[in-house]
Amino acid sequence: MNKTAFRISLMMSMATLITLILSIPFLPDQVPMHYGIDGEVDDMGSKYELFILGVLPFVLLLLLQWIPRLDPRKTSYQQHTGPYSIFSVVIIGFISFIALIPALSAWGFEIKxxxxxxxxxxxxxxxxxxxxxxxxxxxxxxxxxxxxxxxxxxxxxxxxxxxxxxxxxxxxxxxxxxxxxxxxxxxxxxxxxxxxxxxxxxxxxxxxxxxxxxxxxxx
Structure with a gap:
């Protein structure tokens, strides 16, 4: 992952975690944590579990940073740094978005x-x-x-x-x-x-x- 992709991914991860931490005091004790195939909430959890969701983008970011170093063919990553960096940003963005859904739903936003x-x-x-x-x-x-x-x-x-x-x-x-x-x-x-x-x-x-x-x- 190049430096630009890492910075963007880090900012998205930080924004997600900070948003969730700041929202916890204003949320009800129970928030939606899982949705069924029909889009309806089928499991509730403690609002403090949102902290775990907020950490997930950081965990994924560290994993994506380590993968090129652990791969026996690490030199290949030097040849496809661009595609790997773009993929990493998109995946971090996706996980950050998923992590915010319970809080947004608890705030009353209608989310499909x-x-x-x-x-x-x-x-x-x-x-x-x-x-x-x-x-x-x-x-x-x-x-x-x-x-x-x-x-x-x-x-x-x-x-x-x-x-x-x-x-x-x-x-x-x-x-x-x-x-x-x-x-x-x-x-x-x-x-x-x-x-x-x-x-x-x-x-x-x-x-x-x-x-x-x-x-x-x-x-």
């Missing part, structure tokens, strides 16, 4: 959680898809299967396809968010899981085809 989660996920998928083709082989970031990690060409082809697929799925999230059904989020998640499974299968097929091609050339 499934809609907001779907739109936020669509943004993550769209951004990730646009930069996925620039991710270099590594063990912790990207589409990591035994076959993409074994072959750089399979890694490159799988991520290029994954980029197109994630952008397409981001539009699925947007479209289904406005469907007149309570299962719109489940439909979107189902499409995402199918797309991910397809990429895993594609990486295997691509790797095997290349391996067989090399074997034939040797013969």
């Amino acid at each position: 959680v499934p809609l907001l989660v779907q739109m936020a996920t669509a943004v993550i998928l769209f951004v990730s898809g646009n930069y996925m083709g620039k991710i270099q082989p590594n063990y912790t970031f990207g589409i990591r299967t035994p076959w993409t990690l074994e072959s750089e060409e399979t890694w490159r082809r799988t991520h290029r396809l994954g980029g197109y697929l994630f952008v397409a799925i981001s539009f699925v999230f947007v479209i289904t968010a406005f469907l007149p059904t309570t299962y719109d989020l489940l439909i979107s998640i189902g499409v995402l899981l199918c797309g991910t499974l397809y990429l895993v299968i594609y990486s295997y097929i691509d790797y095997r085809s290349r391996e067989n091609g090399v074997a034939e050339e040797k013969e």
